[in-house]
Amino acid sequence: MRVSVIKALMLVSILGIFSACQTPVSRSVEYDAWGPVGTLANVSYMANGKTVTLPNAVSLPWSITIAALDGDQLMVSANDSASSAELRAVIYVNGWYYGEGDSASPGGVATEQGTLEGNPAH
Numbered sequence: 873m874r875v876s877v878i879k880a881l882m883l884v885s886i887l888g889i890f891s892a893c894q895t896p897v898s899r900s901v902e903y904d905a906w907g908p909v910g911t912l913a914n915v916s917y918m919a920n921g922k923t924v925t926l927p928n929a930v931s932l933p934w935s936i937t938i939a940a941l942d943g944d945q946l947m948v949s950a951n952d953s954a955s956s957a958e959l960r961a962v963i964y965v966n967g968w969y970y971g972e973g974d975s976a977s978p979g980g981v982a983t984e985q986g987t988l989e990g991n992p993a994h
Contacts, residue, residue, distance in 0.1 A: 896941040899966050899988060905950035906960040907932040913959060918947035918985070932959075940988050946970070947985035955979060 903917045912929040919938045932950070940946065948961045956978035963970040963984050973984040 896943070897990070898939050898941055900937055901940045901946060901970075901988070902935060902937045902964040902967075903948035904960075904962040904964070905930075905932055905934045905948065905982070906962065907950070907952065907957045909933070911952055911955060911957045911959075913950040913952040916947070916949045918945050921945065923947070932957075940965075942988055942990050944988045945985070946988055947983065949981060949983040951975075951981040953979055958982075 905913055905915050907913060909932065911932045913932055913934070914926070914929050915934055916923055916925040917936065917938075918924070919940075921944065929952075934950075946963055946965075948963060950959045950961050952959055952975075958978050959975045959980070959982040960972055961974070961982040961984045962972040963986070965988065971984050971986060973982050975982045
């Protein structure tokens, strides 16, 4: 009887180790920058733990899709100091709305950011 209890405890310990070593889940993250069509904006976003700043202003609307893992930082930012357009920065994860930020005033900066967590919808 004592041997079976020890074997059972060993099995539970081994299963606990394997469940703690789960592979991170990759998710599809879409970053969008919105404003009046044709507005030029400077855009930055987070990918693989680094901020990527596009070297040239892009025409809005703008979008990119990247892969991210649980725990990754998410961020998209758009600014247009040359016009009076109001901007929006939006994040979608696996096609689900994650969040958005808008410029507080025309010609300002719109930023949305967060951390990708284990929620299946996110």
